Amino acid sequence: MTNYLDFEKPLAEIEGKAEELRALARQNEEMDIDDEVSALDRKAANLLSDLYKSLTPWRKCQVARHPDRPHCKDYIEALFTEFTPLAGDRNFADDHAVMGGLARFNDRPVMVIGQEKGHDTKSRIERNFGMARPEGYRKAIRLMEMADKFNLPVITLVDTPGAYPGKGAEERGQSEAIARSTEKCLQIGVPLVSVIIGEGGSGGAVAFASANKVAMLEHSVYSVITPEGCASILWKDPEKMREAAEAMRLTAQDLFKLGVIDRIVGEPLGGAHRGRDTSVAAVGDAIAEMLSEMDDMDRGTVVQARRKKFMEIGAKGLST
Amino acid sequence: MNWITNYVRPRINSIFSRREMPENLWSKCDECGSMLFHRELKEHLNVCPQCGHHMALRARDRLTALFDGGSYSEVEVPAPVADPLHFRDQKRYPDRMKAAQRATGEKEAMLVAEGEIGRTPIVAAVQDFSFMGGSMGMYVGNAIIAAAERAVALHRPLILFSAAGGARMQEGILSLMQMPRTTVAVQMLKEAGLPYVVVLTHPTTGGVTASYAMLGDVQIAEPGALICFAGPRVIEQTIREKLPEGFQRAEYLLDHGMLDRVTPRRDMRDELITITRMLLDLPPQVKGELPAPEKEAVQEADDAPEKT
Numbered sequence: 001m002t003n004y005l006d007f008e009k010p011l012a013e014i015e016g017k018a019e020e021l022r023a024l025a026r027q028n029e030e031m032d033i034d035d036e037v038s039a040l041d042r043k044a045a046n047l048l049s050d051l052y053k054s055l056t057p058w059r060k061c062q063v064a065r066h067p068d069r070p071h072c073k074d075y076i077e078a079l080f081t082e083f084t085p086l087a088g089d090r091n092f093a094d095d096h097a098v099m100g101g102l103a104r105f106n107d108r109p110v111m112v113i114g115q116e117k118g119h120d121t122k123s124r125i126e127r128n129f130g131m132a133r134p135e136g137y138r139k140a141i142r143l144m145e146m147a148d149k150f151n152l153p154v155i156t157l158v159d160t161p162g163a164y165p166g167k168g169a170e171e172r173g174q175s176e177a178i179a180r181s182t183e184k185c186l187q188i189g190v191p192l193v194s195v196i197i198g199e200g201g202s203g204g205a206v207a208f209a210s211a212n213k214v215a216m217l218e219h220s221v222y223s224v225i226t227p228e229g230c231a232s233i234l235w236k237d238p239e240k241m242r243e244a245a246e247a248m249r250l251t252a253q254d255l256f257k258l259g260v261i262d263r264i265v266g267e268p269l270g271g272a273h274r275g276r277d278t279s280v281a282a283v284g285d286a287i288a289e290m291l292s293e294m295d296d297m298d299r300g301t302v303v304q305a306r307r308k309k310f311m312e313i314g315a316k317g318l319s320t
Numbered sequence: 321m322n323w324i325t326n327y328v329r330p331r332i333n334s335i336f337s338r339r340e341m342p343e344n345l346w347s348k349c350d351e352c353g354s355m356l357f358h359r360e361l362k363e364h365l366n367v368c369p370q371c372g373h374h375m376a377l378r379a380r381d382r383l384t385a386l387f388d389g390g391s392y393s394e395v396e397v398p399a400p401v402a403d404p405l406h407f408r409d410q411k412r413y414p415d416r417m418k419a420a421q422r423a424t425g426e427k428e429a430m431l432v433a434e435g436e437i438g439r440t441p442i443v444a445a446v447q448d449f450s451f452m453g454g455s456m457g458m459y460v461g462n463a464i465i466a467a468a469e470r471a472v473a474l475h476r477p478l479i480l481f482s483a484a485g486g487a488r489m490q491e492g493i494l495s496l497m498q499m500p501r502t503t504v505a506v507q508m509l510k511e512a513g514l515p516y517v518v519v520l521t522h523p524t525t526g527g528v529t530a531s532y533a534m535l536g537d538v539q540i541a542e543p544g545a546l547i548c549f550a551g552p553r554v555i556e557q558t559i560r561e562k563l564p565e566g567f568q569r570a571e572y573l574l575d576h577g578m579l580d581r582v583t584p585r586r587d588m589r590d591e592l593i594t595i596t597r598m599l600l601d602l603p604p605q606v607k608g609e610l611p612a613p614e615k616e617a618v619q620e621a622d623d624a625p626e627k628t
Binding site for chain 1: 504
């Protein structure tokens, strides 16, 4: 069962019809439907490529949030071996919105940390929809410190609507935890690479993505606030999220032009969820390449390069 | 001198041109509703003398009140690209900027200055909430970096007064990037072994709290200041329950271990002098209103014997 986004409705109808025909044919062996089905399939394929040829920023947000999109856990399971989750912030709790631990990437020991949204109601609740609390950021800080101590590169996978806005989270110092996590990202003497695999939501994303190299999947988004939030502040109407998404420049393509990210990882036609294996493999290649760019760097150079990168961001604006 | 110049002309002037009078001679305390005369309010640095409520203080007024004899020199901030995203909501961003500049008389939402407090040379950065909600964009980021670089160059502490609704939405992702950028600035101070003191004023929220405003060696807040990541309205909408009295106010954060101190505005200057001098291993200073420094006087003061 495919989940369709609102703008994919015409596609859903065609694909649905083809599916119905196939079901009929299975019950009824004399029926010859090959021609019709293949015509429908062709039509669907054309429509899909038309729809995804130039997605509007708002549609990209929808694709980035697609429930079937591969999440952090999928990437960790497919790209890493010997993944050994490490839990807790040694202070208050273990935040299930953040998963992290030791693992091997192409046989090389690394630290991998990411936000996990969950894939069904139960796991989404358990993961708090990928919205971390202070414990999550403090766990990340702890893991980055460990990686720094044992000279392991750090890989972060970013997919969060934002940090959790809750009473307890605020009481336990959400802002301080995010600030310290960003600070830790900028401090460690080991390479830090980050991939924005879905939503890069505001401070909650920066706390993981203040990295040497940042890659973004083609239809991921990365922004200072959600388009809905921006619309309700600047347009006084959350329904203006399309306009807001347009104005905010939150697509991978715009962010690359602005120099905020270093590379774009292509997605299969129709989004990462329509070809999970290819997406995961492409992300793996990107991580490997980004890490290899820092192979010859000593600790000091790694830190300086990272700082320099952030100091220079935005100096040119959108040079169009 | 005759009766025409002494009597008639002033009368005529007052009838025809109405000498320019500040419109708001009296203002009302937002908290207790007392009517306060502007001079009295100014004397108390915009703190209500009746109930102690801390009202907003313009960045420039704060600098004047902070430095010895109100004397400081501004540190130049490199200008960023204007309107980097060609942003437009209901208005164009450059138009909003112009409106804010006209309304405040300031160039942007942060002032950086160097001078002396209690004869202690410092660099100060003050965020101006009246300028587009003090929001952090490229300029504020550049200002904090300039402040940190200046502090490192002069080997002085940095005192930062925060006040902001958060990131400057019109600069989108580039405003978000000021979180790591300003964090690098704080690290420069740390590596130089220089004190970084943050004074959180009402309100300090969002990405500002989640970066440089929470990374101080010493974290002081003004009484009643709202300090948070997500604002109370957002939280109430998310968890659908009433929040406790005083939630996310300075005193609440102090109770929850997020601040070192909550200090009334009238004591802030003395406290900053005391703290920075101890962190710099300088002898205690004579406190109080000091005239603007002269070059020789500074030298003397620094070598002065200990006094209490």
